[in-house]
Structure formats: structure tokens, C-alpha cells
Amino acid sequence: MASAYHSIDLARFALAPGEGHRLDIEADPGPLELGGQRYSVAGDSVPARLDLSRTAAGYAVRMRLTAQISGSCMRCLEAAEAAVEIDAREVDQPGSEDEELRSPYIDGDELDLSSWAHDALALALPIQLVCRPDCKGLCAVCGASLNDVDPAEHRHDPEPDPRWAKLRELKLE
Numbered sequence: 815m816a817s818a819y820h821s822i823d824l825a826r827f828a829l830a831p832g833e834g835h836r837l838d839i840e841a842d843p844g845p846l847e848l849g850g851q852r853y854s855v856a857g858d859s860v861p862a863r864l865d866l867s868r869t870a871a872g873y874a875v876r877m878r879l880t881a882q883i884s885g886s887c888m889r890c891l892e893a894a895e896a897a898v899e900i901d902a903r904e905v906d907q908p909g910s911e912d913e914e915l916r917s918p919y920i921d922g923d924e925l926d927l928s929s930w931a932h933d934a935l936a937l938a939l940p941i942q943l944v945c946r947p948d949c950k951g952l953c954a955v956c957g958a959s960l961n962d963v964d965p966a967e968h969r970h971d972p973e974p975d976p977r978w979a980k981l982r983e984l985k986l987e
């Protein structure tokens with residue numbers, strides 16, 4: 815496997831404004847950790863497709879990748895494995911006052927591919943990494959997996975209302 819890119823010098827494509835370039839490369843998202851849980855990326859690096867375009871004052875980049883990720887299900891914490899798909903865009907226009915036009919991953923001609931791939935995966939994990947699409951998650955009261963029980967039967971008595979307790983005391987007097 816080709817060695818993964820951490821950052822890319824966009825200037826080497828010598829694009830004129832309006833021109834674009836497609837690049838198929840390996841991205842290294844680094845270690846993924848979320849809420850104290852660690853997630854591993856199969857193969858460590860991920861094939862990524864970048865569509866670079868030179869704008870009048872900077873760059874616009876689209877990144878697409880699919881990473882095979884294993885870790886615990888975001889809903890029930892059981893072991894899960896999923897192909898997490900990313901389709902993200904960044905625009906960088908140096909000197910712009912508009913936050914939307916400043917990318918944290920592009921600094922001049924340098925694209926920080928590792929950080930971008932890492933952050934995009936971390937954002938996508940909570941939605942995409944589930945043990946199965948219809949995972950019901952954990953009971954908010956007792957923590958039991960709702961995949962293992964019949965939700966119609968798994969109920970908890972509502973907390974007794976303290977006002978009723980007071981009423982009962984009154985009746986006893």
C-alpha cells in the first residue's frame with residue numbers, strides 16, 4: 815500500500831483559477847477516540863478521493879472516503895463494525911472575513927488531510943457506527959440493552975410523585 819499522506823502541497827498542481835484536479839490517495843486519519851472509547855480504522859489509512867479546484871482567491875476541495883471502522887455501537891455499546899462514508903467540502907479564501915470561507919484544514923497552499931479526515935470521521939461516527947441500523951439502544955432508566963428485551967414489556971414504574979406521598983401521610987393521620 816502506498817504510504818499515506820498527512821498533508822498535501824496544493825501549489826504543486828499549479829492550477830489556474832477555475833481549474834481542477836482529481837487525486838486518488840491514501841489518507842491517514844490517525845487514532846480515533848470519542849467519549850473515552852477508541853475506534854480502529856481497518857488498514858490504518860483510507861483510500862480517499864480529492865477534487866481540488868482553484869478559486870479566484872484560494873481553494874475549494876471535496877473529499878470522499880469510506881473507512882471501515884470498528885469499535886462500540888454508538889447506541890448500545892456492543893461491538894460494531896461499519897463502513898463510514900464521508901463526503902465533505904472545504905473552501906478557503908485567504909483574507910476573507912467570512913468564517914465560512916476560511917478552512918481550518920487549509921493554510922495557504924497546504925492541505926492538512928490527516929486532520930480533516932480525522933475530524934470528518936469523528937463527526938460521522940455517532941450517526942453511522944451502529945451494530946445494526948435498527949439498534950434500539952439502552953434503556954435510559956436501567957441501562958439494559960433494548961435489543962435484548964421486549965420494549966412492550968420492559969417498563970419501569972414512574973417515580974412516585976412526592977405530592978402523592980404527602981397526601982398518603984395526610985390520610986394516615
Ligand SMILES: [Zn+2]
Binds near residue numbers: 889944
Ligand atoms: Zn447497537
Ligand SMILES: [Zn+2]
Binds near residue numbers: 953954957970
Ligand atoms: Zn430499563
